[in-house]
Amino acid sequence: xxxxxxxxxxxxxxxxxxTISLFVILFxxxxxFKHINNISDSSKLLMHTYDVNLKLxxxxxxxxxxxxxxxxxxxxxxxxYLEPYRTATKNVNNTFLTLKKLTDDNPKQQxxxxxxxxxxxxxxxxxxxxxxxxxxxxxxxxxNFKKNFRESSRLLVDIRNKLNEMINLEExxxxxxxxxxxxxxxLTPILTLGILFITLLLLIFAYHxxxxxxxxxxxxxxxxxxxxxxxxxGEILSEFGTWEWNLMKNSLSYSDNLYRILGVEPEAFAPxxxxxxxxxxxxxxxxxxxxxxxxxxxxSLPNTYFRIKRPDGKVRFLRATGKLFTDDLGNKTVxxxxxxxxxxxxxxxxxxxxxxxxxxxxKELKIFDESSRQAEILGQYGSWVLNYDTLEFKYSxxxxxxxxxxxxxxxxxIKKLLEFVHPDDRQIVEEANKYALETKxxxxxxxxxIRADGEIRHFKTIAKSFKDLSGTQSMIGTTQDVTEDYNKxxxxxxxxxxxxxxIKELNEFNHVASHDLQEPLxxxxxxxxxxNDKEKENLSDFGKEYLARIEKASNRMRILINDLLQYSxxxxxxxxxxKTDLNEQLQNSLQELSQIIEDKKAIINYSxxxxxxxxxxxxxxxxTNLISNSLKYAKEDVEPIIEISLSETIAKNESRLKDNSTxxxxxxxxxxxxxxxxxxxxxxIFLLFNRLHGKTEYQGTGVGLAICKKIVETHEGQIFANxxxxxxxxxxxxxxV
Numbered sequence: 001x002x003x004x005x006x007x008x009x010x011x012x013x014x015x016x017x018x019t020i021s022l023f024v025i026l027f028x029x030x031x032x033f034k035h036i037n038n039i040s041d042s043s044k045l046l047m048h049t050y051d052v053n054l055k056l057x058x059x060x061x062x063x064x065x066x067x068x069x070x071x072x073x074x075x076x077x078x079x080x081y082l083e084p085y086r087t088a089t090k091n092v093n094n095t096f097l098t099l100k101k102l103t104d105d106n107p108k109q110q111x112x113x114x115x116x117x118x119x120x121x122x123x124x125x126x127x128x129x130x131x132x133x134x135x136x137x138x139x140x141x142x143x144n145f146k147k148n149f150r151e152s153s154r155l156l157v158d159i160r161n162k163l164n165e166m167i168n169l170e171e172x173x174x175x176x177x178x179x180x181x182x183x184x185x186x187l188t189p190i191l192t193l194g195i196l197f198i199t200l201l202l203l204i205f206a207y208h209x210x211x212x213x214x215x216x217x218x219x220x221x222x223x224x225x226x227x228x229x230x231x232x233x234g235e236i237l238s239e240f241g242t243w244e245w246n247l248m249k250n251s252l253s254y255s256d257n258l259y260r261i262l263g264v265e266p267e268a269f270a271p272x273x274x275x276x277x278x279x280x281x282x283x284x285x286x287x288x289x290x291x292x293x294x295x296x297x298x299x300s301l302p303n304t305y306f307r308i309k310r311p312d313g314k315v316r317f318l319r320a321t322g323k324l325f326t327d328d329l330g331n332k333t334v335x336x337x338x339x340x341x342x343x344x345x346x347x348x349x350x351x352x353x354x355x356x357x358x359x360x361x362x363k364e365l366k367i368f369d370e371s372s373r374q375a376e377i378l379g380q381y382g383s384w385v386l387n388y389d390t391l392e393f394k395y396s397x398x399x400x401x402x403x404x405x406x407x408x409x410x411x412x413x414i415k416k417l418l419e420f421v422h423p424d425d426r427q428i429v430e431e432a433n434k435y436a437l438e439t440k441x442x443x444x445x446x447x448x449x450i451r452a453d454g455e456i457r458h459f460k461t462i463a464k465s466f467k468d469l470s471g472t473q474s475m476i477g478t479t480q481d482v483t484e485d486y487n488k489x490x491x492x493x494x495x496x497x498x499x500x501x502x503i504k505e506l507n508e509f510n511h512v513a514s515h516d517l518q519e520p521l522x523x524x525x526x527x528x529x530x531x532n533d534k535e536k537e538n539l540s541d542f543g544k545e546y547l548a549r550i551e552k553a554s555n556r557m558r559i560l561i562n563d564l565l566q567y568s569x570x571x572x573x574x575x576x577x578x579k580t581d582l583n584e585q586l587q588n589s590l591q592e593l594s595q596i597i598e599d600k601k602a603i604i605n606y607s608x609x610x611x612x613x614x615x616x617x618x619x620x621x622x623x624t625n626l627i628s629n630s631l632k633y634a635k636e637d638v639e640p641i642i643e644i645s646l647s648e649t650i651a652k653n654e655s656r657l658k659d660n661s662t663x664x665x666x667x668x669x670x671x672x673x674x675x676x677x678x679x680x681x682x683x684x685i686f687l688l689f690n691r692l693h694g695k696t697e698y699q700g701t702g703v704g705l706a707i708c709k710k711i712v713e714t715h716e717g718q719i720f721a722n723x724x725x726x727x728x729x730x731x732x733x734x735x736x737v
Contacts, residue, residue, distance in 0.1 A: 021202050028195050049174040052102050052109070053167055055095055060163045062091040063120065067156060092120065106173075109166060116162040123155040236260070240339035243271070245295065245322075247332040252276075261318070261340050263310030281307035281315060291320060295334050305341075317345040377401075381480035384412070386463075388440065388473045393417075402459070402481050404451030422448035422456065432461075436475060440465045446482070458486040525554050580616045582609035582668075586644070589623035593631070600631055606644035610666055612735055618711045625704040626731055630672035633729070643671045648737065656720055657734060664737040665717070671730040677723035685721055 069085035072078070096117055103109035241258025245251075252273070256266035262279050269275045273292055280288045284306040295301050301322035308316050322336030376382055382399025386392075393414070397407035403420050410416060414433050421429050425447035436442040442463045449459055463477025528551050536544060586609060590597065597604065604627070612619075627642060634640035647667045651659035654667075677685065686709040705721075708731075712719040716736055723729040 021206070024198060024202065028198060032195060048102060049170050052099065052170045053174070055099050055102060056163050056167050056170070059092060059095045059099065059116075060160065062088045062095060063123075063156070063159055066092065066124075089124065096120075109169060112162060112166045112169070116159065116166070119155055119158050119162060123159065239343075240337055243322075243336045243338065245334040245336070247334065258338055261316070261338065262308060263312055263314070263316075279308045279310070281309050283307070295322065301334065301336060316340055317342045380484075381478050383476070383478050386436070386475040386477070388437075388475070391437075399479060402457070402479065403449065404453050404455070420449040420451070422450055424448070436463070440473065440475070442475065442477070457481050458483045521554060521558055525551075525558070528554060577613050577615060579611055580614040580619055581611045582619060585616060585620040586623050588620045589627060592620075592624055593627055596628075596631055600634060600640055602631055602634070602640040602642065604642045604644070607646045609644075609646055609668070612666070612715070614715050614735075615711075618714065622708055622711045622733075625708050626670050629704055630670070630674055630729070633672075633674040633676075635673070635675055638673065641673045643669075645669045645671075649734075654734070656732075657718060665734040666737060668733040668735065669730055670733075671728065673728040676725045676728050677721075678725055679723055682721045682723065686719070 066085050066088035069081045069088060073081035073085065096113070099113055100110070103113055236257055239257075239261065241261050242255040243258055244253045252271040254271045259266045259268055277285060277288060287304065287306045291301060291304050291306075294304075301320060303319055303321050305317065305319050308318055310316060317340070318338055319341045320336060320338045322334045325333050325335050327333070376396060376398035380402070382402050383396040384399055385394045387394075393412035395412045399412075400407045400409060414429075418426055418429060428445055428447050432442055432445050442461075444460070444462045446458065446460050448456055450456055458481070459479050460482045461477055461479045463475050465473065465475045467473050528547065531539075531547060532551075536547065539547065586606060590604065596602075630642050631640055645668070647669075649665055649667045651657050651661050651663045651665060654665070657665070686705050709719055712733055712735070718734045720732045721729060722732070
């Protein structure tokens with residue numbers, strides 16, 4: 001539970017407890033006050049009763065005193081007794097007045113008091129006759145005196161009886177009031193103990209609640225400290241700092257992280273407007289001044305953006321906001337947050353850039369979409385999508401056109417598609433659709449359709465499954481009208497059959513050349529050899545010359561047939577590629593040509609060559625033909641020098657390869673110091689039967705370099721020749737690494 005909720009609930013609870021306690025105390029106090037008043041009233045009533053009884057006793061005593069004084073006067077005739085009589089009479093009157101006041105709340109006693117007053121007055125009326133000093137009465141002879149004296153005595157008895165009656169009544173009241181007083185006195189300690197007990201319970205309960213509140217407050221303080229710690233960490237992680245501006249005292253305070261945002265240590269300077277302005281970027285100083293002015297005018301601060309420059313020279317983007325807070329004492333403080341939004345600003349800048357790029361890409365996408373539509377038309381294909389969840393198809397516009405219909409002229413489905421498929425090919429489409437639904441894959445299929453105009457067209461469909469961002473599994477495919485390709489393929493197949501027939505005939509020719517032609521040639525050379533051995537001397541000079549020419553022609557014929565067979569074997573021999581060490585093949589070639597090398601005293605220098613995946617005997621033939629060619633066209637009276645070097649290169653670095661890829665090649669160069677050739681003939685020398693010199697100048701058939709080109713191309717390489725008349729030639733071979 002948040003601290004403020006605990007505090008709020010605790011405060012309400014304390015108020016309720018305080019109100020109840022106050023009500024209980026006031027209630028108990030009222031009862032106690034009433035009880036004390038009752039005791040006081042009872043005490044007063046008791047004292048009142050005692051006072052009435054006492055006054056009644058005093059009254060009777062004053063009456064007796066007046067009676068005794070009167071008797072003394074009558075007996076002694078001494079006027080000295082009249083003074084006590086008068087004093088007693090006066091006291092009687094005063095006592096009556098006092099009793100009248102004391103019994104004012106008791107009608108019955110008032111009545112008794114009136115009756116008593118009448119009796120006393122009547123008696124005093126009798127006594128008054130004898131209390132005058134000038135009057136002398138003979139009490140022994142006066143019959144009235146005796147009568148009056150007897151009546152006076154009787155009245156005194158009545159007075160006494162009436163007084164006793166009144167005293168008895170007061171005693172009755174006294175007993176009742178004393179009993180009531182005793183009851184109230186008895187309840188007083190119980191009530192006092194009850195009040196103490198209830199007060200103690202309230203104190204214990206208040207202590208218990210206070211202890212619980214203290215514990216809750218301690219727990220809340222711990223949570224508050226944790227929250228404060230998390231808040232400080234949150235400031236660091238979220239890159240914001242807090243500040244307070246007390247408008248009453250005009251004082252500022254910064255959180256530690258606000259100092260860090262400014263690029264300084266916490267408490268590095270006294271927080272003030274002047275010190276803060278030192279960090280503000282010079283172009284934004286007016287913005288910050290307006291911030292302080294806005295706070296003073298509006299007591300709040302909307303989101304405001306400005307820049308600062310840290311001591312390390314870095315410029316940071318900040319956002320400040322604040323709101324007025326007024327406490328219970330009326331103190332006004334602006335609470336604010338300043339956030340480092342540099343990363344957010346950079347992201348927004350990037351987002352704007354990306355948005356611009358997205359708009360540009362969207363335009364390009366529209367162009368691409370239109371281009372795709374045109375490409376479908378030009379490429380004679382249409383696209384389609386199958387949703388596996390709904391089994392619904394979607395066709396591109398050109399897909400409808402391929403079927404001979406206008407775009408969106410019918411709802412596409414597998415059933416509708418089968419209506420267009422040639423009856424002989426429907427099984428192909430049905431099985432492909434079934435396979436696609438089961439495996440989410442579809443094989444490439446070729447089938448025929450019958451368009452709406454009745455024309456039969458050949459279609460080729462390829463497709464691939466994919467899952468979009470929403471998780472929907474679909475298949476996207478393209479269907480191309482390959483009728484022209486089919487027709488071309490048919491034409492190509494026919495021509496291939498013709499080519500196969502030609503190759504067969506060529507093979508038969510090779511067989512004839514290798515067997516049938518060589519057999520008469522061998523016989524001719526045999527007969528020439530016999531003529532040279534036995535009949536040459538019998539021939540005329542013309543005969544000898546003709547025989548020599550026939551021998552040379554037969555030798556050239558043999559060489560030509562051998563070269564043709566060699567060239568043919570290069571094409572027809574089964575190509576078994578294996579790991580081939582070019583160093584070994586070069587050594588084999590040098591061994592094969594060792595006699596001619598020795599005769600010409602040639603010098604051959606070569607680098608260490610690599611191992612490649614190739615046909616061993618062909619690589620040996622390649623080196624043999626190239627070295628033989630250099631030896632054949634060597635300068636007269638100059639020792640031939642042949643340099644064979646190796647390097648590795650990348651295709652895009654060799655302009656002659658016309659390949660901008662990063663494929664690696666072995667570059668083998670064979671350079672000689674022979675007669676060379678004109679560079680314009682660099683490509684002609686690789687043509688079959690092509691010769692740059694006459695038959696009488698240099699022997700050869702023009703097949704050797706053609707074989708070299710064929711071997712290099714078989715190994716997916718290329719060969720080039722560079723020459724300069726009178727200086728030599730260089731053959732460059734590129735073989736893939």
